[in-house]
Amino acid sequence: MSQRPLATYEDLGYRDVFWAARTYEDACDRIALRAFLPSGGRRLIEVGAGFGRLAGEYTGFDRVVLLDSSEVHVAAANESLGGDPRYEVQLGHALALPFPDGHFDVAVCVRVLHHFGDPGPLIAELGRVVRPGGVLILEFANKRNLKSIGRRLLRRQSWSPFAPGSVAYKPHHFDHAPVSVSRAIRIAGFSIDRMRAASLFRVPGLSQRLPPTVLARVEALLQEPLGSITPGPSVFLLARKGDR
Numbered sequence: 001m002s003q004r005p006l007a008t009y010e011d012l013g014y015r016d017v018f019w020a021a022r023t024y025e026d027a028c029d030r031i032a033l034r035a036f037l038p039s040g041g042r043r044l045i046e047v048g049a050g051f052g053r054l055a056g057e058y059t060g061f062d063r064v065v066l067l068d069s070s071e072v073h074v075a076a077a078n079e080s081l082g083g084d085p086r087y088e089v090q091l092g093h094a095l096a097l098p099f100p101d102g103h104f105d106v107a108v109c110v111r112v113l114h115h116f117g118d119p120g121p122l123i124a125e126l127g128r129v130v131r132p133g134g135v136l137i138l139e140f141a142n143k144r145n146l147k148s149i150g151r152r153l154l155r156r157q158s159w160s161p162f163a164p165g166s167v168a169y170k171p172h173h174f175d176h177a178p179v180s181v182s183r184a185i186r187i188a189g190f191s192i193d194r195m196r197a198a199s200l201f202r203v204p205g206l207s208q209r210l211p212p213t214v215l216a217r218v219e220a221l222l223q224e225p226l227g228s229i230t231p232g233p234s235v236f237l238l239a240r241k242g243d244r
């Protein structure tokens with residue numbers, strides 16, 4: 001398996017352009033993450049942490065590792081964390097985490113799996129570094145969402161949203177079938193505790209017409225009840241590692 005990053009983040013456009021226009025989606029990610037994150041613990045790793053957008057969510061942990069393969073984003077994370085000794089920002093590859101087995105209580109991985117065509121190797125490596133009884137919080141881009149189901153019904157899409165496997169929506173970006181992600185989670189020794197459907201109102205024009213705070217408030221009510229049917233473009237899951 002190649003250790004080359006599957007997508008490059010060579011500048012800070014992702015921070016300064018992408019997130020500048022996505023208040024609603026940022027809120028959605030935080031709602032799901034807060035719902036699943038244990039209140040505290042010894043060691044947490046976020047894999048593919050980018051510039052450290054979510055770093056402020058981890059204040060309950062004694063030691064927080066933010067790992068990413070982009071030098072520019074790692075430098076930006078270091079800068080924004082301002083030398084807080086609880087945080088360690090590392091340049092590294094998600095498929096070869098530089099930590100021993102079972103090192104972390106919690107692993108978080110948000111908006112990264114869509115850079116991998118096969119969810120198995122990344123989930124296996126996340127599973128390796130989580131201790132028995134520890135948890136994984138994983139977000140993935142969902143192939144079985146209402147938009148893709150509608151497009152399929154209107155014959156505007158050749159692939160079935162219900163088929164297992166992934167589908168590339170642009171180079172190096174993949175939507176995943178929930179069934180395939182769940183399978184990889186089980187193979188890695190986890191069982192899924194809960195799921196949340198996220199970014200439910202990611203509809204062109206909607207977040208420009210309605211205040212993101214209003215959309216986020218409605219979303220907060222719907223994420224959990226819609227978690228098992230995953231109608232949205234993004235899914236968060238909470239999985240617990242078994243004792244093996």
Ligand SMILES: C[S@@+](CC[C@H](N)C(=O)[O-])C[C@H]1O[C@@H](n2cnc3c(N)ncnc32)[C@H](O)[C@@H]1O
Nearest residue numbers: 005009048049050053068069070093094110111
């Ligand atoms: C869409 S961004 C998400 C960043 C962050 N998780 C967030 O939600 O703000 C994807 C991140 O994954 C990182 N990434 C992509 N492939 C990677 C790999 N193989 N190993 C480590 N990081 C990777 C990129 O550098 C980028 O920072």
